[in-house]
Amino acid sequence: MAKLGMLLSVSLVIALLLLVETTAPQGQAHAIDCGASCSYRCSKSGRPNRCLRACNTCCQRCGCVPPGTSGNENVCPCYAKMTTKNGRHKCP
Numbered sequence: 001m002a003k004l005g006m007l008l009s010v011s012l013v014i015a016l017l018l019l020v021e022t023t024a025p026q027g028q029a030h031a032i033d034c035g036a037s038c039s040y041r042c043s044k045s046g047r048p049n050r051c052l053r054a055c056n057t058c059c060q061r062c063g064c065v066p067p068g069t070s071g072n073e074n075v076c077p078c079y080a081k082m083t084t085k086n087g088r089h090k091c092p
């Protein structure tokens with residue numbers, strides 16, 4: 001009888017973990033077109049290829065790109081906080 005209770009408890013925990021794993025939103029699961037967002041973000045850049053490379057990296061990691069061609073970083077805090085190995089802002 002005790003084994004049945006333990007088996008039932010373990011089965012319930014496994015079922016709950018599977019439910020949480022399949023329904024929890026993932027960090028990268030944002031529906032954003034990084035290519036289009038970054039193309040607009042970098043449209044006025046003096047170095048568009050460098051801007052696009054950095055922006056796409058940031059977009060893929062954060063799942064967002066701030067609106068406009070510059071600024072507005074409060075809309076996407078992850079994007080604003082990302083830095084290079086030298087401590088400079090990574091995202092344009």
